[in-house]
Amino acid sequence: MIRWGIMGTGYGATQFALGLQHLPQARIWAVGSRQEETAYRFAKHFGAQFYYSSYEKLMRDPTVDIIYIATPNALHKAHSLLCLEAGKAVLCEKPFALNAQQAQEVVTFARRQRLFCMEAMWMRFIPAIQHAVHLIKTGTIGQPYLMIANLGMRLAFNERGRHFNPYLGGGSLLDLGIYPISLAHQLWGPPQTVSGYMDMGTTQVDEQSHLLLHYPNQLTAQLSCSYLTHLPNEALIMGSCGMLRIQAPLYRPSRLSISHFTDTPAPTVSLEEDWKAGLKKVEWIKRMYEHHFSPWWHKPHTETIPYLGNGYHYEAQAVIDSLQKGELENSIMPLDETVQTLETLDKLRAQAQFKYPSEEN
Ligand SMILES: NC(=O)c1ccc[n+]([C@@H]2O[C@H](COP(=O)([O-])OP(=O)(O)OC[C@H]3O[C@@H](n4cnc5c(N)ncnc54)[C@H](OP(=O)(O)O)[C@@H]3O)[C@@H](O)[C@H]2O)c1
Structure with a gap:
């Protein structure tokens, strides 16, 4: 039985x-909040044994096995370090920290303490995502060349909430963009180059961001996130012989569509060619495009891979498995990959000269 401590009582x-609640071998054991009343209400609702009026009291509870941190982004580093210092294993919400340097500090400390630690990138543990990653890595769509993925939802502006507040680590990149970026890292590791654009709002956090990640072998990921508009919230991955579509919502999908086309490239016409031969080729290309080459004219095959409950217990189960095996990190969400993912976010923010207040000298 793993006894979970919950830090923070908000949406996450x-x-x-x-x-x-879907896991018989897990107990919501204790909850810590900045206010006793909130901790009490949360504990009562979820049947937790203990409730605490501060995060520090939660960390000091010797009966808690692991703490799930669900406080605002800007507090993740400090809260993770405090939990690890108190001897607790940690599952910290995404983004694991504001930047790669902060994340590396936590990772180094967790390793020194020999305590389990993981970023709560729950999307990676959803069965449909696991299957999609397997299909791409085993060559179902051939050599991948392009990923177009995005996550965006039009949010009502609220200066005080965490989303638009730079002091809490707000902005769409760290909140939403991190999902497709994490997926690209899961598939292909760190990109060779990162470029893009960040649309800053009046509160000095990005309300929309776009990235181009370039990899070896002519592979590009074109990623977007937004608080300004609802985006398709899906991922399309195009390869040399097919396309995989992870249907919305990207963070918790249950449907994958796969289309195939022949791996034989269409012939091209060169200017020096005899015009009759060229014309023949043009006709041939036209026919091929109409009937064969475009995957959009092939009926895609759709697989449904349902998730149970609200989908959050998959990452919790993975953590429990790791703890029971004595692992210090989980192979699906390794700590180095968490740091590398934040390095990609840092590169875009550096180009946009976007720093959080706590990052200013
Ligand atoms: N995995 C997911 O699907 C998912 C979904 C949503 C959010 N998240 C992540 O979870 C984290 C929290 O997001 P959320 O949507 O749960 O936010 P939220 O609803 O605003 O809750 C954040 C909680 O953090 C605590 N907190 C501590 N210091 C705070 C401060 N200065 N200002 C505001 N709250 C403070 C509060 O709990 P107490 O009052 O009890 O102390 C508050 O309820 C973020 O890192 C976010 O990226 C993940």
């Missing part, structure tokens, strides 16, 4: 606690 914590 509530979703995670709902997910934990």
Whole structure:
């Protein structure tokens, strides 16, 4: 039985606690909040044994096995370090920290303490995502050349909430962009180059961001996130012989569509060629495009891979498996990959000269 401590009682914590209820070998054991009343209400609702009026009291509870951190982004580093210092294993919400340097500090400390630590990138543990990653890595669409992925939802502007507040680590890149970026890292590791654009809002956080990640072998990921508009919230991965579509919502999909086309490239016409031969080729290309080459004219095959409950228990189960095996990190969300993913975000922010207040000298 793994006894979970929950730090923070907001939206993320509530979703995670709902997910934990699907796992017989997990208990929502204790909850810590800045206010006793909130901790009490959360504990009562989820049947937790203990509730605490501060995060420090939660960390000091010797009966807690692991703490799930669901506080605002800007506090993740400090809260993770405090938990690890108190001897607790940590599952910290995404983004694991504001930047790669902060993340590396936590990772180094967790390794020194010999305690389990993981970024709560729950998307990676959703069965449809696991299957999609397997299909791409085993060559179902051939050599991948392009990923177009995005996550965006039009949010009502609220200066005080975490989304638009730079002091809490707000902005669409760290909140939403991190999902497709993490997926690209899961598939192909760190990109060779990162470029893009960040649309800053009046509160000095990005309300929309776009990235181009370039990899060897002519592979590019074109990623977007937004608070300004609802995006398709899906991922299309195009390869040499097919296309995989991870249907919306990208963070918790249950449907994958796969289309195939022949791996034989269409012939091209050169200017020096005899015009009759060229014309023949043009006719041939036209026919091929109409009937064969474009995957959009092939009926895609759609697979449904349902998730149970609200989908949050998959990452919790993976953590429990790691803890029971004595692992210090989980192979699906390794700590180095968490740091590398934040390096990609840092590169875009450096180009946009976007720093959070705590990052200013
Ligand atoms: N995995 C997911 O699907 C998912 C979904 C949503 C959010 N998240 C992540 O979870 C984290 C929290 O997001 P959320 O949507 O749960 O936010 P939220 O609803 O605003 O909750 C954040 C909680 O953090 C605590 N907190 C501590 N210091 C705070 C401060 N200075 N200002 C505001 N709250 C403070 C509060 O809990 P107490 O009052 O109890 O102390 C608050 O309820 C973020 O890192 C976010 O990226 C993940």
